[in-house]
Amino acid sequence: MKRVLLFGGGATLVLVALVAIGLRVPAIQDFLLERGVTSVIAAEPIDLTDPDSMTLIFCGTGGPFPDPDRAGPCTLVAAGGRVFLIDSGSGGPQRLQQLRIPMGDIEGVLYTHLHSDHISGLGDLALNSWAGGRKEPLTLYGPPGVEGLASGTFDAFAVDSKSRIDHHGEDIFAPQAQAISATSFVVPSRDETVTVIEEGDLKITAFKVDHVPLENAYGYRIDFKDRSVVFSGDTVRDQNMVRFGSDADVMVHEVMGMTNINTFIG
Numbered sequence: 614m615k616r617v618l619l620f621g622g623g624a625t626l627v628l629v630a631l632v633a634i635g636l637r638v639p640a641i642q643d644f645l646l647e648r649g650v651t652s653v654i655a656a657e658p659i660d661l662t663d664p665d666s667m668t669l670i671f672c673g674t675g676g677p678f679p680d681p682d683r684a685g686p687c688t689l690v691a692a693g694g695r696v697f698l699i700d701s702g703s704g705g706p707q708r709l710q711q712l713r714i715p716m717g718d719i720e721g722v723l724y725t726h727l728h729s730d731h732i733s734g735l736g737d738l739a740l741n742s743w744a745g746g747r748k749e750p751l752t753l754y755g756p757p758g759v760e761g762l763a764s765g766t767f768d769a770f771a772v773d774s775k776s777r778i779d780h781h782g783e784d785i786f787a788p789q790a791q792a793i794s795a796t797s798f799v800v801p802s803r804d805e806t807v808t809v810i811e812e813g814d815l816k817i818t819a820f821k822v823d824h825v826p827l828e829n830a831y832g833y834r835i836d837f838k839d840r841s842v843v844f845s846g847d848t849v850r851d852q853n854m855v856r857f858g859s860d861a862d863v864m865v866h867e868v869m870g871m872t873n874i875n876t877f878i879g
C-alpha cells in the first residue's frame with residue numbers, strides 16, 4: 614500500500630512539474646489564452662449581431678463608492694449588430710464576462726460625463742474587447758476631455774499592449790485595434806440635441822442633463838427602427854428627460870441608492 618501511495622505521490626509531483634514547465638512555454642501559454650478567451654468570454658455567447666434586434670444589458674449599476682454587489686455604471690446597448698456601452702464603470706467587464714457577452718463585439722463607449730466611476734473600467738474594457746477579437750480601435754464619444762481619457766489610457770497601457778502583441782501574436786491581438794480613438798462634442802444648449810451617430814436605422818443623440826457643477830453632462834437617446842431607449846446619466850430631476858424621453862420605449866434613469874448615501878454620511 615505504501616508503495617502505491619509513494620508511486621501516486623511521485624506521479625503527482627511529475628504532473629505538477631510538467632504543468633509548471635508547460636505554463637512557461639509560450640506556445641502553451643498562447644493555447645491556454647486562446648482557449649480561455651474562447652471558453653470564458655465567448656462560451657454560449659449572447660448573440661448581439663442580429664440585424665433586427667435591440668438589446669439592453671446592465672453591466673453595472675453602482676456608483677463611486679466601492680460596492681461588493683454592484684459594478685460601476687455600465688450599460689450595454691446593441692442595435693442592429695452595433696454594440697456600445699453607456700459608460701465604462703469599474704467592474705463592468707467582469708459583469709460582461711459573467712454574462713458571456715462577446716466583448717470583441719463592443720465598438721465604442723458613449724460617455725454621459727467623465728466622473729471617475731463612469732470611466733474607471735476603460736482599461737479593462739479596452740484590453741478584454743481587444744482580446745475578444747475587436748479588430749478596430751475602440752471609439753469613445755462624450756464631452757470635452759474624452760480625448761484625454763483615450764490618449765491617457767492608451768499611454769498608461771502602452772507597455773501592456775506591446776507585450777500582449779509580442780507574447781501572443783497579431784492574430785489574437787490585432788495591432789490596429791490597440792488604439793483608442795475619441796470624438797468629443799458639446800451640446801450647445803439645454804434646448805438642443807447633438808446627433809452622435811446616424812447610420813442606417815441607428816440614430817444616437819445626446820442632450821444636456823443637470824449634474825452640476827459639470828457643464829457637460831449628457832443623456833443619450835438611441836433610436837433603432839421603431840424602438841428607442843433613453844439614458845439619463847447622472848442627473849437630478851430634469852425636464853430634459855421628459856422632453857427627450859417621454860415617448861421612448863425604455864428609460865434608464867439614475868437613482869441614488871441608500872448604500873451609497875449611508876457610505877457618504879458615515
Ligand SMILES: [Zn+2]
Binds near residue numbers: 728824
Ligand atoms: Zn457623476
